[in-house]
Amino acid sequence: xxxxxxxxxxxxxxxxxxxxxxxxxxxxxxxxxxxxxxxxxxxxxxxxxxxxxxxxxxxxxxxxxxxxxxxxxxxxxxxxxxxxxxxxxxxxxxxxxxxxxxxxxxxxxxxxxxxxxxxxxxxxxxxxxxxxxxxxxxxxxxxxxxxxxxxxxxxxxxxxxxxxxxxxxxxxxxxxxxxxxxxxxxxxxxxxxxxxxxxxxxxxxxxxxxxxxxxxxxxxxxxxxxxxxxxxxxxxxxxxxxxxxxxxxxxxxxxxxxxxxxxxxxxxxxxxxxxxxxxxxxxxxxxxxxxxxxxxxxxxxxxxxxxxxxxxxxxxxxxxxxxxxxxxxxxxxxxxxxxxxxxxxxxxxxxxxxxxxxxxxxxxxxxxxxxxxxxxxxxxxxxxxxxxxxxxxxxxxxxxxxxxxxxxxxxxxxxxxxxxxxxxxxxxxxxxxxxxxxxxxxxxxxxxxxxxxxxxxxxxxxxxxxxxxxxxxxxxxxxxxxxxxxxxxxxxxxxxxxxxxxxxxxxxxxxxxxxxxxxxxxxxxxxxxxxxxxxxxxxxxxxxxxxxxxxxxxx
Numbered sequence: 001x002x003x004x005x006x007x008x009x010x011x012x013x014x015x016x017x018x019x020x021x022x023x024x025x026x027x028x029x030x031x032x033x034x035x036x037x038x039x040x041x042x043x044x045x046x047x048x049x050x051x052x053x054x055x056x057x058x059x060x061x062x063x064x065x066x067x068x069x070x071x072x073x074x075x076x077x078x079x080x081x082x083x084x085x086x087x088x089x090x091x092x093x094x095x096x097x098x099x100x101x102x103x104x105x106x107x108x109x110x111x112x113x114x115x116x117x118x119x120x121x122x123x124x125x126x127x128x129x130x131x132x133x134x135x136x137x138x139x140x141x142x143x144x145x146x147x148x149x150x151x152x153x154x155x156x157x158x159x160x161x162x163x164x165x166x167x168x169x170x171x172x173x174x175x176x177x178x179x180x181x182x183x184x185x186x187x188x189x190x191x192x193x194x195x196x197x198x199x200x201x202x203x204x205x206x207x208x209x210x211x212x213x214x215x216x217x218x219x220x221x222x223x224x225x226x227x228x229x230x231x232x233x234x235x236x237x238x239x240x241x242x243x244x245x246x247x248x249x250x251x252x253x254x255x256x257x258x259x260x261x262x263x264x265x266x267x268x269x270x271x272x273x274x275x276x277x278x279x280x281x282x283x284x285x286x287x288x289x290x291x292x293x294x295x296x297x298x299x300x301x302x303x304x305x306x307x308x309x310x311x312x313x314x315x316x317x318x319x320x321x322x323x324x325x326x327x328x329x330x331x332x333x334x335x336x337x338x339x340x341x342x343x344x345x346x347x348x349x350x351x352x353x354x355x356x357x358x359x360x361x362x363x364x365x366x367x368x369x370x371x372x373x374x375x376x377x378x379x380x381x382x383x384x385x386x387x388x389x390x391x392x393x394x395x396x397x398x399x400x401x402x403x404x405x406x407x408x409x410x411x412x413x414x415x416x417x418x419x420x421x422x423x424x425x426x427x428x429x430x431x432x433x434x435x436x437x438x439x440x441x442x443x444x445x446x447x448x449x450x451x452x453x454x455x456x457x458x459x460x461x462x463x464x465x466x467x468x469x470x471x472x473x474x475x476x477x478x479x480x481x482x483x484x485x486x487x488x489x490x491x492x493x494x495x496x497x498x499x500x501x502x503x504x505x506x507x508x509x510x511x512x513x514x515x516x517x518x519x520x521x522x523x524x525x526x527x528x529x530x531x532x533x534x535x536x537x538x539x540x541x542x543x544x545x546x547x548x549x550x551x552x553x554x555x
Contacts (some may be wrong), residue, residue, distance in 0.1 A: 335530055
């Protein structure tokens with residue numbers, strides 16, 4: 001169609017100019033000589049010095065001028081209308097993405113889009129992801145050790161390397177001195193116990209008591225006492241004091257320090273530090289609880305472990321215990337060896353038992369039996385009476401478990417060892433003669449703690465020099481293993497193993513029996529195994545070696 005008289009058809013340059021001028025986003029058009037040929041209103045607002053005819057390099061930030069020079073270098077390889085590589089940078093405190101397009105006449109139009117909010121959101125998301133990943137790693141590192149000192153050191157190092165320039169972990173007040181671990185970024189933590197005055201650090205007394213619930217920011221961080229500043233950190237520019245919350249009990253406090261040339265802690269950083277402190281406090285509390293329980297357990301176990309008893313009143317004694325494969329430290333097998341004095345002369349009393357069941361309940365009943373028998377030692381010459389009194393004591397308690405026992409009284413007479421043996425539902429003792437014969441002592445009886453009356457048969461035996469009486473629990477005979485891993489060790493193999501122990505000392509008998517049982521079991525599971533060997537020595541011993549205190553063992 002022909003154009004109207006008196007009017008000219010609009011050129012593509014005119015159309016493009018109108019479109020750019022009306023564009024809602026800032027647009028700058030630059031000619032091949034680097035001068036501005038068009039500046040729309042939106043662009044004039046963010047580039048106050050920009051106007052047609054001005055040089056681009058004189059009116060825009062350097063990052064944009066450098067990007068335009070690169071676009072000019074690509075003039076021969078890019079055609080009109082083709083999008084070029086974008087650029088990005090700050091303009092007036094905001095962040096802009098600049099997208100260049102080459103026009104038909106060779107000019108380059110720069111289109112600007114404010115991406116400040118998007119970049120801030122992306123940066124916040126990336127930061128939260130980094131913080132979440134750090135908290136995950138920190139949780140693993142803190143919970144990987146149940147040692148209190150190690151946990152405090154890890155807390156200080158993680159805080160110094162990832163949250164602040166320096167960190168100090170202060171343990172709860174436990175006396176004149178308190179544990180303190182300090183660390184600065186990139187260095188190993190240093191630990192010690194210091195006599196400090198928490199009141200000199202604003203917020204620290206409250207943090208050590210478990211409050212306030214949010215970090216307390218210092219008003220004058222430069223006034224930090226010398227003990228609070230890690231070596232080499234220098235002047236403190238800002239600091240926060242954060243309580244380490246435990247399980248109902250304060251676990252201490254964490255102090256975060258930054259140098260003056262580092263930005264102060266923001267509210268978001270304090271919240272993040274509080275999340276880290278919650279993890280560290282829980283780990284420290286768990287470590288302290290474990291330490292307390294371990295100390296209690298060690299105290300109890302120390303009482304249960306026996307001294308080394310080689311000879312008592314001219315008789316050799318040896319004992320051994322192998323716990324079950326379930327990892328329990330205490331259980332139902334036990335033995336005691338008590339030196340005593342019978343009316344007719346020195347006589348030692350031995351008891352070996354097996355409480356029904358496993359775990360803590362069995363261990364509690366084991367302790368009750370041992371303590372009751374210890375109280376009944378004046379009656380040791382009368383096995384029957386001891387069993388009746390023990391049975392009555394167990395029936396009168398709340399325990400529903402029972403136990404099997406074997407009692408032995410041993411005294412040296414004229415070069416031999418005379419024994420009185422009583423089984424209460426327990427496998428009878430085995431006697432190893434010097435010629436390799438293994439005899440079963442003909443004692444038997446009912447178990448204790450189950451029936452109103454307990455019955456047992458006491459038998460006498462005599463050991464010539466080099467002969468041994470072996471008391472054992474059924475963990476040996478019921479141990480499964482062998483080539484297929486499911487065969488019982490059994491009484492026959494037990495007797496065969498003991499036959500090879502003829503003439504050996506008590507300790508050697510126990511060691512050989514344990515070795516053969518272990519070889520039979522291999523890596524398989526098994527019950528507790530306890531054994532006591534009573535041997536008539538080949539030479540006479542006049543006194544006890546290592547003292548005359550009671551020898552005890554329990555498992």
